[in-house]
Amino acid sequence: MELYACLTARGDALFELCDALLCTDGPVRTLVDLALAPEHRRGHGALYGGLNQGRIDVARLRRALAGVPLPRAADGRLVLAVDVSPWLRPDADTSPDRAFCHTFGRGEGKHQMVPGWPYSVVAALETGRTSWTAVLDAVRLKPGADVAAVTTVQIREVIERLVAAGQWKEGDPQVLVVLDAGYDSPRIAHLLGDLPVQILGRLRSDRVMRRPTPPRIYDPKGGRPPKHGGEFVFGDPASWGAEQAVTTTDTRLYGRATAQAWDRLHPRLTRRAAWLDHDGPLPIIEGTVIRLQAEKLPSGGVNKPVWLWWSGTTASTEDVDRCWQSFLRRFDIEHTFRLFKQTLGWTKPRLRSPEAADRWTWLVIAAHSQLRLARPLATDLRRPWEAPAPPNKLTPARVRRGFRNLRVKTGSPAGAPKPTRPGPGRAPGSKNRHPATRHDVGRVLATGEPYTRPTHHMTGTKPRRTS
Known part of the structure; x- marks a missing residue:
């Protein structure tokens, strides 16, 4: 419930996305795969809308993470x-x-x-x-x-x-x-x-x-x-x-x-x-x-x-x-880090804005924290070729296998999705008249000033060589 309270805008979509991340079996390859999970009752449009237009009270979520055991x-x-x-x-x-x-x-x-x-x-x-x-x-x-x-x-x-x-x-x-x-x-x-x-x-x-x-x-x-x-x-x-x-x-x-x-x-x-710029003696x-x-x-x-x-x-x-x-x-x-990237798919989405990347990062952190809190309650759903492990020795990936069974007992505070239909989008064959802005990779010089590319690099022409 504390996680749901931290989701201040499009909270239902973000909360169900976090549930789908926890309950999906196997590593996460794309965000669209999470939209197909039973825990995610909304379409993939709501998934991307939550990441792009949603809001997370990060300060409250940080305090919640500091208060758990x-x-x-x-x-x-x-x-x-x-x-x-x-x-x-x-x-x-x-x-x-x-x-x-x-x-x-x-x-x-x-x-x-x-x-x-x-x-x-x-x-x-x-x-x-x-x-x-x-x-x-x-x-x-x-x-x-x-x-x-x-x-x-x-x-x-x-x-x-x-x-x-x-x-x-x-x-x-x-x-x-x-x-x-x-x-x-x-x-x-x-x-x-x-x-x-x-x-x-x-x-x-x-x-x-x-x-x-x-x-x-x-x-x-x-x-x-x-x-x-x-x-x-x-x-x-x-x-x-x-x-x-x-x-x-x-x-x-x-x-x-x-x-x-x-x-x-x-x-x-x-x-x-x-x-x-240090004041006084070093x-x-x-x-x-x-x-x-x-x-x-x-x-x-x-x-x-x-x-x-x-x-x-x-x-x-x-x-x-x-x-x-x-x-x-x-x-x-x-x-x-390896769990975040290879299992939870932290770096898999191709999000455009860094703000959306921050929201997805905090959802991955919240999911990992829930796995850690559910560690004493999880059962070992091991593969036939895997050796048995005591309950206190389960890895995060093996705890995640049984999280769907634990979620059934706790329920979800997210509301039911409202019926809707997708928008028309851009007409077939029409050109995109609002192309996205291109950004150079941020570089800063030793003086603290931003790096600007030389003119001959921008125009694509080589500088004239002089003897």
């Missing part, structure tokens, strides 16, 4: 993962607000930039090996957006909603936010310093950190005292020094995993890029650097160490183990 770590801590997943639209010339999305091409080390709509997603992680996450928020990144700034605002709003919903109280362990290498973890930790949040992010293997400021020693020659200590070069073991904590754990997939931690290391900031953002080295990789690839930066200091062995194990759990959000 959320998974927690063994110590009762909330662990959040943030990542960006693209909705690729390379051929959608009539769709605005497309940006170049970083994707992995075929082959090792192949990277491609494909036009699409990138979405930043925040999800709560569970403990242990699982494919379940609790998606709490999704924001579409516009072309030229500062990912660190947008992520900071997104995390702040999620934490504030969790506190308002009673998910975090005074005295509880701080919320741990896990980021990948594409985020500026020290900057995000500095911007969220007033919240009960700890930041854990992966760093590149070619980074250089600085040690704490050494004690001031009288120098008869004078001069300004040093602001930073010695260098900590990730690629130079001679600069590491003694570790603060070392842990060794035997894992099933990676063999023996060794984690080393060095305390109070910070990056040396300069007045450029994100810190160009801050010193200290944290703990963790080096994780596994004995083997399941894929048999090159076994390289993983470098992590944690915003906390004076880390104990328990803190080090919790950090690197939480980082490995971050990859559970990749299972959620």
Whole structure:
């Protein structure tokens, strides 16, 4: 009922579309297939009308997602993962607000930039090996957006909603936010310093950190005292020094995993890029650097160490183990993205407007949340070739198989469809006199100005060569 209350315009069509998404057997290929489901009592025109002209109270839906029971770590801590997943639209010339999305091409080390709509997603992680996450928020990144700034605002709003919903109280362990290498973890930790949040992010293997400021020693020659200590070069073991904590754990997939931690290391900031307009002196953002080295990789690839930066200091062995194990759990959000795209058909519709894409995205998130809430009630409708699974070990796809049986017991608040007939449309043989506007893929220069194509690119003629 709370989901139905969040659908403020064309709510019946949107709610039945969400029911059809949950009850349809097998992966979703097109939206028209959902219109043929028994749960969707309206035609395909109402389906597209709901996505194009409907309205969703996203603020209320976000508060509802923050108020449901959320998974927690063994110590009762909330662990959040943030990542960006693209909705690729390379051929959608009539769709605005497309940006170049970083994707992995075929082959090792192949990277491609494909036009699409990138979405930043925040999800709560569970403990242990699982494919379940609790998606709490999704924001579409516009072309030229500062990912660190947008992520900071997104995390702040999620934490504030969790506190308002009673998910975090005074005295509880701080919320741990896990980021990948594409985020500026020290900057995000500095911007969220007033919240009960700890930041854990992966760093590149070619980074250089600085040690704490050494004690001031009288120098008869004078001069300004040093602001930073010695260098900590990730690629130079001679600069590491003694570790603060070392842990060794035997894992099933990676063999023996060794984690080393060095305390109070910070990056040396300069007045450029994100810190160009910073007021006052640049801050010193200290944290703990963790080096994780596994004995083997399941894929048999090159076994390289993983470098992590944690915003906390004076880390104990328990803190080090919790950090690197939480980082490995971050990859559970990749299972959620795979479920969204391959099973629930998140990126299958060819919608023109980004607003319609946002409505469909929130319907997919609402459907996934209902699957997670129905997890204890679902029965295992397994295929003959599948192994039996305990009720608490069912994957989201297997819970979805039995959702139609659960829906019969709960009913639907959507009203009955009214009889109608389709409009005449454009007469056969007539030309479209209102062609859709074409939009270039949004690109922003380093100066912050929008990129404009040169004249010779627009006219299709080559520039004249001069000797």
